[in-house]
Amino acid sequence: MANLNNIKIKKINNNIKSIIIDEPKTYNALSFKNLDHLIKAFKKLDSDKNTKVIIIEGSGKGFSAGHNLKEVDELKKKAKYQKLFNLCSKLMLQIVEGKKPVIAKVHGAAFAAGCQLVASCDLAYSTNEAIFATPGVNIGLFCSTPMVAVSRKVSRKKMMKMLLTGEPIKANYAKEIGLINDHFSKSKLDNEVLKVAKIIASKSNLTIKIGKQTFYKQLEMPLRKAYAYTSKMMTINMMAKDAKEGISAFLEKRKPVWKNK
CATH class of the missing domain: 3.90.226.10 (2-enoyl-CoA Hydratase; Chain A, domain 1)
Structure with a gap:
């Protein structure tokens, strides 16, 4: 401690x-x-x-x-x-x-x-x-x-x-x-x-970080701007190794091994 x-x-x-x-x-x-x-x-x-x-x-x-x-x-x-x-x-x-x-x-x-x-x-x-x-x-x-x-x-x-x-x-x-x-x-x-x-x-560190940041930012935006911003952030998230690993693990019915810290 x-x-x-x-x-x-x-x-x-x-x-x-x-x-x-x-x-x-x-x-x-x-x-x-x-x-x-x-x-x-x-x-x-x-x-x-x-x-x-x-x-x-x-x-x-x-x-x-x-x-x-x-x-x-x-x-x-x-x-x-x-x-x-x-x-x-x-x-x-x-x-x-x-x-x-x-x-x-x-x-x-x-x-x-x-x-x-x-x-x-x-x-x-x-x-x-x-x-x-x-x-x-x-x-x-x-x-x-x-x-x-x-x-x-x-x-x-x-x-x-x-x-x-x-x-x-x-x-x-x-x-x-x-x-x-x-x-x-x-x-x-x-x-x-x-x-x-x-x-x-147990979730991906990177995914949680992106998600938390996106959640609070979009709350303060008008609807149209919020959708534009979250679409951009989901694209960034999708390009990360953990998203690819998570989808592969789901399709292969196995536990994901997260790579991003």
Whole structure:
């Protein structure tokens, strides 16, 4: 396991790694330091050829309560606030724009920027008891940056209710509105997340990288432009060795041997 102060990288197996926010005393707050070290951890695993899937989780009682309000209160200056929110946005973009699929494994609370972190991941699974919220309105600070990620997963009316009331939602409702994929008992969560991670890790690295990049880019495009772009990306994908190997393996009724890293 590699450590960056309160951010730990744990090897699950050769292809699957877990990033753990290990600062339970602050409910795994996304402080300046933790944000910076999370970015470094994601970049490290993104450039590691063996890593195919990244899991992000928190230690202690919950996933993450968002920004450290004590730290935020002490910043005082406009430039420092801007620097903090820019750094948080940089982390979210690193997850979305990174080459490797990222799975959020959530227990306890995922609030504000912690909820944003969950929404920024490609997949998210939680315990049955997990709760999610964008509660900034309760302290006079609207969750504007968290809503960027969450509103891209949740419909407008449901998102606005979360933002305007600040009230937490339970795991079953989070699944219903598309914030998470599914929820399980505490005893089953690890195995269920690992099961999904292993399925993804069995696929071609190159194909997953191309697919993830294409998915997020086409979402922001008008329909006609999205079809033109995805047709181009499928052509690029088709020219790769792994596509040829995958089709041959299917036709020959055998397991593919991926070549592209």
